[in-house]
Every structure is written in C-alpha cells, then in structure tokens.
Amino acid sequence: MDWLVVGLGNPGKEYDFTPHNMGFMVCDSLSSFFGFDFSLEKRFLGFFTFFHIEGQKVGILKPVTYMNLSGNSVSEVVNFYGVDISKLVVVHDDIDLPLGRIRIKRGSSSGGHRGVESIINVLSSKNFIRVRMGVGKEDDPARYVLKKFDLKKATLVKKFVDLGRDAVISIIKDGLEKAMNKFNGILGVEGSERV
Numbered sequence: 371m372d373w374l375v376v377g378l379g380n381p382g383k384e385y386d387f388t389p390h391n392m393g394f395m396v397c398d399s400l401s402s403f404f405g406f407d408f409s410l411e412k413r414f415l416g417f418f419t420f421f422h423i424e425g426q427k428v429g430i431l432k433p434v435t436y437m438n439l440s441g442n443s444v445s446e447v448v449n450f451y452g453v454d455i456s457k458l459v460v461v462h463d464d465i466d467l468p469l470g471r472i473r474i475k476r477g478s479s480s481g482g483h484r485g486v487e488s489i490i491n492v493l494s495s496k497n498f499i500r501v502r503m504g505v506g507k508e509d510d511p512a513r514y515v516l517k518k519f520d521l522k523k524a525t526l527v528k529k530f531v532d533l534g535r536d537a538v539i540s541i542i543k544d545g546l547e548k549a550m551n552k553f554n555g556i557l558g559v560e561g562s563e564r565v
Contacts, residue, residue, distance in 0.1 A: 371451045372426040373542055375400070376444055378462040378485040380516075381434040387527070389505035390437060390515040392463040392534070393485075395527075396503065397432050399535040408432065414450070415443035423542045429453070440485040441492030448493065458498035459541055461534060462486060465511050467504025469523070470530050470562020472537055474550045475500050499546060503534050504558070529559040 377393030385391050400421070401408065408417035408430075416433040429451065433443030444460075447453065456476075462485055467473060476499045480487035490496050508514040519527050533556070540549040 371420070371429045371453060373457045373459065374429045374431065374444075374447060374451070374453045375459045375538055376431045376433070376440075376461065376489075378437060378440055378460065379432065380436050381432075385516065387518045387524075388516050389463050389465070389519065392503040392505060392531070393461040394432050395531045396461045396501070396534040396538065397430055399531050400430060400538065403535060406430075410434070414446045416447075418447065423539060426542060428542060437485040437488075439488055441488035441490070444489050445492045455493060455495050455497050456499075459501060459538060460486065460489060460498055461501040461503065461538065463505045463515060464502040465505055465507035465515065467502060467506075468558065468562065469504055469506040470526060470558030471504035472533060472553045472556065472558075473500075473502040473504070474537060474541065474546070474553055475502070476546060499541060501534060501537050501541075503530070526559060526562060530562065533559055 377397035379391035379394030404421045406419055406421045408419050411418040415435050416431050418431050421428050431447055433440045435443045462483055477496050480490055537553045540552060
C-alpha cells in the first residue's frame with residue numbers, strides 16, 4: 371500500500387451531512403469518482419477498501435469508533451500494512467476556517483480537534499498530512515459541528531466536498547508541495563464565506 375487516506379466522522383444516520391462528518395463525505399466522493407465500495411472491516415474498526423491512482427495503491431478508511439477514538443482505527447491499519455506515516459492523509463472538519471476553504475498541512479498540532487488529537491496520541495507522531503476542510507462556526511461550536519447543514523447550503527457543501535476529493539487526489543498524484551500551492555491558495559468554492 372502506497373498511501374492511506376482517512377476521513378474522520380461519526381457513524382450513524384444522525385450524523386450524515388453534519389460539519390463533523392466532512393471527512394466521511396470526502397471519502398464518499400472519492401468512492402463515487404473512482405467507482406469503489408467500502409466494506410466494514412471489524413479488525414480495522416472501520417469501513418475500508420483500496421483504490422488506485424496512476425498505479426499507486428491507496429487504502430481508504432472511515433473509522434467507526436466515533437471521532438474521539440479515531441486513532442484506534444487508524445493505528446490498526448497503519449500497523450497491519452506498515453504504512454509510512456508521511457504517506458498518511460487525514461481529512462477532517464475545521465471550525466477555524468470558513469465554510470468552503472481548504473488548508474493542507476503536515477506535522478501540525480491537533481488545533482483542538484479530538485479526532486486528530488486521538489491519531490497523534492496513538493501514533494505518537496504528527497508527521498502526517500492533514501486536509502483541513504473549513505466548516506465555519508457558530509456560538510456553540512460543539513453543538514454546531516453535530517447539527518446538519520442548512521439545506522440551502524447543500525449545493526455549496528457538495529462542491530466543497532468534491533474540492534476536498536480533488537485535493538486528496540492532487541496530494542497523491544502531484545505531491546504535497548504542489549497540492550498545497552494549488553489548494554491553499556483557493557479562496558473557497560463559489561458562494562462560500564470569505565475572510
């Protein structure tokens with residue numbers, strides 16, 4: 371396995387289309403784009419499969435541990451396949467970025483994101499790539515990230531999810547630096563909030 375892509379979220383219908391499930395949504399967009407299906411792999415504590423990008427074998431994981439224990443699922447796959455941490459891409463929501471904005475980085479702190487914090491703690495490393503998907507925030511961030519997006523924003527959210535998918539593809543095809551230069555410079559999808 372050349373790469374491992376992990377989308378963070380919470381399992382269950384009640385969490386569908388919520389800001390906290392942005393990572394799951396990007397994984398599902400990759401699934402639609404490349405035409406693969408996930409299988410629940412109990413040993414990995416998540417939905418898992420492989421797909422290929424230009425000859426590179428990519429594992430893709432949606433942990434079902436709930437957000438705060440995401441690291442347990444990620445470590446199972448990393449240890450089983452001997453994944454190089456530098457080739458681990460974690461896609462997650464970020465309330466510190468406006469809805470529609472992406473930031474790609476490597477090696478930073480969790481920024482208070484419990485799922486990312488869990489991965490850092492379990493792997494004892496921050497040397498993985500993060501695709502931070504901006505979701506904005508309201509007065510009560512903990513409540514906001516678990517509340518479904520307003521349906522008026524459905525088109526915007528779909529475009530943004532597909533942008534996240536394209537960012538993951540670019541990291542694998544073009545390399546981290548090129549992907550950062552391309553996607554970190556985008557102001558956001560049309561109709562998104564600006565800063």
